[in-house]
Amino acid sequence: MKLLSPVSLAVAVALGSASYVAFNQLDDQASTQYELKKEYLDKKYESKLFNPKRYDKPKEALDFYIEQRLPLGVTSLPVEKYSSALPNINAMPHFSLKTSQVIEDYSPTLNAPDGQNQELGEWQELGPGNIGGRTRALVIHPTETDIMYTAGVAGGVWKSDNAGESWQPLSDLATNLAVTTLSLDPTNPDVIYAGTGEGFFNSDALRGDGIFKSTDAGVTWEQISSTASNEHFHYTNKVVHSPNDNQRLYAATRSGVQRSNDGGETWENIYVPTGTAAGCLDLTVTAHEGNDVLLTACGSFLEGGVHRSADNGTTWEAVLDFPEQGRTTLAVAPSDKNIVYALVASVSNFGMQGVYKSTDMGATWEATVTFDTADDFSKLLLSNTVYGLFPQCGYGNDPVYFNQGWYDNIIAVDPVNPDVVWTGGIDLFRSDDGGKSFAPTSIWWFDMDNDQYAHADQHTIVFHPDYDGVENKTMFVGNDGGIQRTDNTDGDRLNVTQACGTTNDYQDSLVNWTTLNNGYAVTQFYHGTVMPDGDAYFGGTQDNGTLLGEDGGLNDWQEILGGDGGWTAVDPSNPDIIFAETTNLSLRKSVDGGETFTPATNGITNEGFPFITRFEMAPSDPQTLWIGGSQLWRTKDQADNWVAGSARLDSSVMSIAISPNSTSAVAAGTRRGYIYVNYDADNTDGTSQWQATQISSGTVSAIAFDPNNDQTIYATVSSFGVPHIWKTTDGGQNWSVIDDGLPDIPFTSVVVDPNDSNRVIAGSDLGVFVSTDAGESWMADGSGLANTNIAKLVIKDKELFAFTHGRSVYKVDMKESYFDEPPVIAIGQTFFTDENVPVGTIVGKLEFELPDPEKATISAFNVYGNDAFRVDNEGNVIVQSEVDFEYSSLYTFTVQALDSRGNLSNNPKVHVKVNDLRGNDDDDNDGDAGSLGWLALLASPLAFLRRRRK
Numbered sequence: 001m002k003l004l005s006p007v008s009l010a011v012a013v014a015l016g017s018a019s020y021v022a023f024n025q026l027d028d029q030a031s032t033q034y035e036l037k038k039e040y041l042d043k044k045y046e047s048k049l050f051n052p053k054r055y056d057k058p059k060e061a062l063d064f065y066i067e068q069r070l071p072l073g074v075t076s077l078p079v080e081k082y083s084s085a086l087p088n089i090n091a092m093p094h095f096s097l098k099t100s101q102v103i104e105d106y107s108p109t110l111n112a113p114d115g116q117n118q119e120l121g122e123w124q125e126l127g128p129g130n131i132g133g134r135t136r137a138l139v140i141h142p143t144e145t146d147i148m149y150t151a152g153v154a155g156g157v158w159k160s161d162n163a164g165e166s167w168q169p170l171s172d173l174a175t176n177l178a179v180t181t182l183s184l185d186p187t188n189p190d191v192i193y194a195g196t197g198e199g200f201f202n203s204d205a206l207r208g209d210g211i212f213k214s215t216d217a218g219v220t221w222e223q224i225s226s227t228a229s230n231e232h233f234h235y236t237n238k239v240v241h242s243p244n245d246n247q248r249l250y251a252a253t254r255s256g257v258q259r260s261n262d263g264g265e266t267w268e269n270i271y272v273p274t275g276t277a278a279g280c281l282d283l284t285v286t287a288h289e290g291n292d293v294l295l296t297a298c299g300s301f302l303e304g305g306v307h308r309s310a311d312n313g314t315t316w317e318a319v320l321d322f323p324e325q326g327r328t329t330l331a332v333a334p335s336d337k338n339i340v341y342a343l344v345a346s347v348s349n350f351g352m353q354g355v356y357k358s359t360d361m362g363a364t365w366e367a368t369v370t371f372d373t374a375d376d377f378s379k380l381l382l383s384n385t386v387y388g389l390f391p392q393c394g395y396g397n398d399p400v401y402f403n404q405g406w407y408d409n410i411i412a413v414d415p416v417n418p419d420v421v422w423t424g425g426i427d428l429f430r431s432d433d434g435g436k437s438f439a440p441t442s443i444w445w446f447d448m449d450n451d452q453y454a455h456a457d458q459h460t461i462v463f464h465p466d467y468d469g470v471e472n473k474t475m476f477v478g479n480d481g482g483i484q485r486t487d488n489t490d491g492d493r494l495n496v497t498q499a500c501g502t503t504n505d506y507q508d509s510l511v512n513w514t515t516l517n518n519g520y521a522v523t524q525f526y527h528g529t530v531m532p533d534g535d536a537y538f539g540g541t542q543d544n545g546t547l548l549g550e551d552g553g554l555n556d557w558q559e560i561l562g563g564d565g566g567w568t569a570v571d572p573s574n575p576d577i578i579f580a581e582t583t584n585l586s587l588r589k590s591v592d593g594g595e596t597f598t599p600a601t602n603g604i605t606n607e608g609f610p611f612i613t614r615f616e617m618a619p620s621d622p623q624t625l626w627i628g629g630s631q632l633w634r635t636k637d638q639a640d641n642w643v644a645g646s647a648r649l650d651s652s653v654m655s656i657a658i659s660p661n662s663t664s665a666v667a668a669g670t671r672r673g674y675i676y677v678n679y680d681a682d683n684t685d686g687t688s689q690w691q692a693t694q695i696s697s698g699t700v701s702a703i704a705f706d707p708n709n710d711q712t713i714y715a716t717v718s719s720f721g722v723p724h725i726w727k728t729t730d731g732g733q734n735w736s737v738i739d740d741g742l743p744d745i746p747f748t749s750v751v752v753d754p755n756d757s758n759r760v761i762a763g764s765d766l767g768v769f770v771s772t773d774a775g776e777s778w779m780a781d782g783s784g785l786a787n788t789n790i791a792k793l794v795i796k797d798k799e800l801f802a803f804t805h806g807r808s809v810y811k812v813d814m815k816e817s818y819f820d821e822p823p824v825i826a827i828g829q830t831f832f833t834d835e836n837v838p839v840g841t842i843v844g845k846l847e848f849e850l851p852d853p854e855k856a857t858i859s860a861f862n863v864y865g866n867d868a869f870r871v872d873n874e875g876n877v878i879v880q881s882e883v884d885f886e887y888s889s890l891y892t893f894t895v896q897a898l899d900s901r902g903n904l905s906n907n908p909k910v911h912v913k914v915n916d917l918r919g920n921d922d923d924d925n926d927g928d929a930g931s932l933g934w935l936a937l938l939a940s941p942l943a944f945l946r947r948r949r950k
Contacts (some may be wrong), residue, residue, distance in 0.1 A: 019533045023423060030546040058407050058457070058480075060485025060583065061542050061564060062201050063612035067671070069746045069765075071721035072697040077198075078720055079207045080229045085743035086787065092741065092783030093860070093898060095770045097761075097800060098122035100257040100815040101900045102859040103782040122783040123802070123810040125521060128557030129167075131544050132482015132515075133522035133806070136198070136459040140476075141189045145465050148476075149218060150483060153198050154789065155522030159218050164476075164483065164516035170218040171785035172807070178208055183239040186247040192215040193264060199235025199254045200300070211251065213264060224264045232258055232269055235279065242312075243287040250294065250313065254279035257296050259313050270313040273298035278306075281381070284330050284338045286361060295319075295340065295362045297328035300406050304348055305327060308362050320344075320365045321444030322352055330362075331411045334463075335417035337361065341413060341435055343423050345382055345405025346371070352381040352405065355421070355435045368435035369925060376496070378438045382409060382425035385499060386445050393500035402426075409481070412461035414489070416469040418561070422489075424477060430493055430511070434737065439493035441486075441511040445501075451512035452494065454479025457543075464799065480543040482517040518555060521808035523547070526612050528803030529568040530796040532575050538594070539792070539803050540565025540612070546580040548594060549809070553629075560594030569617040569625070571638070573690070579617070579625070579639070585609040587627060589639050600639035606631050610652045612673070619660040622650035624682075628653025628668055631686070632676075644686030644699055650694075652673050657703035657713070660754070665710045667732065669700025672910060673722075675715055695735045698722040702748065702763075705752040714738075714775065716747035716762060725750070725762055727775050738775035749793040751800075755816060761800065763790025768802065774903035783812050821851035823858065823897040823905035830911040831877055835885040843912060847876035848905070850898060856899040857933025866893035877912065 015355035024572035069077055094106040099122075134153045141147035146163045149170075156171035157179055171194075173181075178198045185191035197208020200343045210227030214220060227233040235254035244250035251258040257271035257280055273280060276299030294309045305321030306328055321330070326347035333339035340362045346353040354370035369378050380388040382405035392398035400648045404426060414420035419434040429438040442454035457480035464474035473489045491511035497503040498510075528539030536550040538560065546561035546568065563582035571577035576593045585604065588597035608630025615627035623638045626645065630652060634645035651671040659665035666681035672698035678684060698719025713727045715735075723737040724747040739747075742764075751761035760771040767788060789805040801811045831844035850856065861871035868891055883891070891912040897905035 002466060004753045008515075023773050024931045032427055032551045034360065048612055058201070058404075058543075060611050068718045069700060069720060071719055074721075076234075077207055079209050079234075081720060082766060083209050083223065083228065085745050086278070088743050089766060089780050089787075091170075093779040095772070095779040095902050096122065096367065096782045097770065097812050097814045098783055100902065102779065102898060102902050106780075106782050121845050122811045123785045125554065126551070126801075126809040127521055127549050127554040127809060128517075128523050128547055128808055129519035129521045130517045130555040131541070131547060131557055131559075132455070132517040132520050133541075134457070134459070134480045134525055134543060135478035135482055135522070136180045137186050137194075138460050138462045138476055138478045138483060139182045139192075140462060141184070141464055142186075142465050143189070146190075147217075149184075149192060150520070151182060152482075152520075152522030152806060153178040154181060154524050154808075156786075157182070157192075157194055157218060157221075158520060158522070160516075164173055164518065166518050167520045169786065170214075171212075171221055171523075172788070179212075180208070180237060180692055183241055183249070185246050186243065191215050192218055193239050193249065194221070195233075195236030195239045195251060197233070197235035197237075197254075199237045200281060201278075207900075208236055209234075211236055211239065211264060223787065226264075226266050230267075232267070237279070237281045238283045240283055240285050240921065242285055242292050244290060244292055248292070248312070250283055250285060250292075252280040252283035252296055252298075256280055256298070257283065257294070257313060263913060271296060271307065271309070271316050273304075273307075275299075275302065277301040278327075280327050281327060281661070284332050284362075286332055288361060289339070293361050297330050297342070298323070299347075300345075301325040301347070306330065306342060306362070306365075310361075319358075319362055320356060324348065326350060327406050327409050329409050329411045331413045331421070334415040336418045337417045338888060339413070340821065341368075341411055341421055343381065343409060343411040345403075345409055349401070349403055350405040350436040351401055351403035352379060352425075355381075355411075355423075355431075355438075357435055358551070363757065364640075369437065377429070377440065377499075379768050380427075380440075381423045381438060385427045385440055385443055386501075389500055392496050393502060395500075404594050408457040410461055411460050412463070412475075415463050420489075422461055422475070424461055424479070426456050426458075427764045428454055428458055428477060430489075435785065440499055441491070441493050442513055443494065443499055451500075452506065452510055452512045453739050454484045455479045457481075476516070482515065482520050482522070484513045485516055486511055486513050488512060495910065502531065502741050505759055518619045521554075522806060523808045524805045525809065526565060526805065527567045528576075528792045528794065528801065528809060529570050530801055531570060532572045534796045534799060537801065537803075537809060538570075538578070538580075539568055540580060542805070544643050546594075553878070561588065561597055564612075566612040567615050569615065571617070571622040572619075573622055574628045577622070577638070579615070581613060581615070583611055583613075585613055585629065585863060587613070587615060589829065600871040601642065602640065603635075604629075604633050605643035606633070606648075608652050610654065614653055614656050616656045616658050618658045618663045623659075623662050624663045626656050626658065626666060626668075626681075629657055632656075632666075632668055632690075632775050634681070634682075634684070636682075645677075645681060646676065646683045646688050646690055647686065648763075649676060650692075654699050655701055655703045655715070657705055659705045659710045661709045661710060665705065667703045667705070667715075669703050669715055669813070670766045671699050673697050673700060673717070675703065675713075675726075675732060677713070679710070679731060691732055693732060693735055700751045703748045704752050706752050706756045706757050712757070712774075714750045714752065714760060716750045718746040718748050720744060720746065724764075725775065738771075742769060742778050751793045753795060755798075758879050761793055761795075763793045763802065768793070770902070773904050777904055785810060785812075822903040823851070823899050824849045824857075825895060825897060825905050827906075827908045829908070831915060832913050832915060833879065833883060834915045835883055835917055837879055837883060839879055839881065842876045843869070843879060844877050846895065846910070847873055850899070856901045856903060858897055859900050860898045862896045862898060864894040864896070864907075866891055867875045873897055876889070877910070883912075883914055885916045889914050889916070 014518045045630045094103040137151040144422040148160045158167045169362040175488035181195040185195045192214045194212045210233040224321040232255040238252040247263045249260045258267045278300040280298040282297040308319045325346040340358040342356040344353045356365045384402040387400040410424040413421045413878045415910035421431040421435045431438045444456035446453040460478040462476045466472045492509045523540040525539045545559040548563040549557040555889045566581040569579040587600045590597045618624035632646040655669040667677045676690040678690045701718035725739040746765045788807040791805045792803040826847035833843040896907040
């Protein structure tokens, strides 16, 4: 049995993390049963001692994500811009990093699930496939029960055809929206509906963009047009089918309950809640005498309630509604549709208010247990179990309630026994007496390899379609750590000593849990670092700590520091020295490769550190690090001591860059769009004013120095509605926008190829973009990465790593580029044509030069400024629309060649003069077109009919 030491828990709460030194002295004198677990404590105390409230911080994480993307003065993310950006990205030129070539025909397909057979492209998926991420939806094919569908809130829809032994991503090529609900057509399970927008938070910012539908078992998806950019579907919390009519669907959304009678093509709002926050969060539908009986639970942070309709949603009445009622979840007993349970959170403290039961399809309700009448276990259905048991465990005098009923709150009923009720909050509980009392079946504080471990924060509970309680007792749960399964739902529940960890008696008859995170790569990284050998890597994640993986270990990643992870760094001269953090100012240092960590913030006294604090290690000197809050701090002794390196800045630091060549060149970006640059940063102090330029009103999300020129710096901006990529070539004195042709989506990371300063790679919320001319123009990644949020790009040797916020980690080989000799188009070229010649007529051929045709060929000639002519890959200037002398006698456009290595030529102006056909005398000297013009007209007798008369 491996469990965090109870002594650590008690001391952490009583004294706080700063008292760990004193605790060590006290612990040295102790001789208790807890010493049996000391080896685990030695490795893990840091990961959980400093996060006593809970494992992660969902609301703070959401606020942090949104803050970096919101345009100035806007309160909700314009996520519809993701959907509109995707066609534009697909129409861009695509560039393969692996082949260093422009891709003529970019038609990717989906990735294989094993991280090896990459059909999508050249990116190799590194994992973690065994950690998972926040999962709110799971459905199982009713007859082919090995087929399962699930969805990560930042990783799209996934499918398993082997009962969870492996998973296949289904929506990597779609816009990466939060999928929170899935529903299968009861008459055709290949038809799937996916609702987007995570509407459970106390925020109106993290929107979805409607409902998506697949008719081929998830192979392809289409957005239901009636739900696109529709405010009623910004937060689609639940989609369910009518048991009476497969074309009738209902959706619980932020606006209320929506109904469709035509398979989702059109919708009407049939119930609008009043005086609630978060709208309607849960919905059940039961068949009764040919009608749909609906129950919807609305409200969370303000008073809510349960309302009922017995006539397909035409009329509604309140059936469970009282002042203390917060977020409520509902479950109908499959074996007796008259029985319905409700798990109610308190609106005042988000803990368990009560469990309620109806025996008449939700028309009337009675409490089976409330907080005031509950036993010690039952009070904790929506709380952190161990802390609520402090007195019973001997850890403290009073229980400590860390409640999360607004966030993780789910209830389910055993399919064959209506008296067996399951609930999920932070941990999982089961009642065997009709909801009167509960006991835990999992404890998230246990070590991950413990049979009674299930990840924290439960969001969905699903029973196997063949569940009978005898031969099949399989149940699945989705939580912040992905998907787990139990095959013995009737197993024993934990008693107090077992839940507390004060015994080593954990019998085999207990309910046990197995992870199904087998290639389910939906982990949300904030940042990542590649180890010096390039074969291992680690990074901080949302919900799942700081994780370490290595090549060939897709499903073998390990947690080395708990809590929400953050920024990371490694000493390239000694990879046992690594840095990591949790939230805010929490920097930690390990000198044993992540086995143990100690605080590393000595000397820092300022505040203003963001939820995920930025710090960087100098590439040229691992003793030098910088960290940022409302001012910048520097260490020259690898975090033994810190000193202020700047005066107070305009706002919190959101990005830091240090020159690869020197510790003296440092730049930092802030939440309010300022970039601070200093080329004597080694000698600054708390009064130093850095050169400052406000480039934007948005968040400066990343900065990168050109490794070959410290005066050239690139920066990205992650807010919507502003320019997204900037560049300076004079050390920050002047900045220019270089995002021509890029979509208006957040950009989050930027790197410069140290072997070729012209190759700049930028990460965004929809993947990677490449410039081969130092930012003058951009191409979309053609190496096949998913359309996902890029948290951090890292170039190591000749490989590019992408740490993503929702699709784990990838890498791709980068072929050396050949960009020293671009194509050259001759300047001052003029061509002549008669007016009204047929479309497709060649009027001449461009003069251009390819320096080395064996290395590079022309991929395209791009024409700008006029759509009357195009240029093919041979350089032929071709008429592509009507040319009329009376409309214009001179057509002028700009031409630029793109070669197969991504190199862009010069862009000279080209002229085409149009001959006037108004004269017809064969005199070539009087300005008319002469005989040649009439020959052209004879070849096209209908030309006159096409002329535009002005």
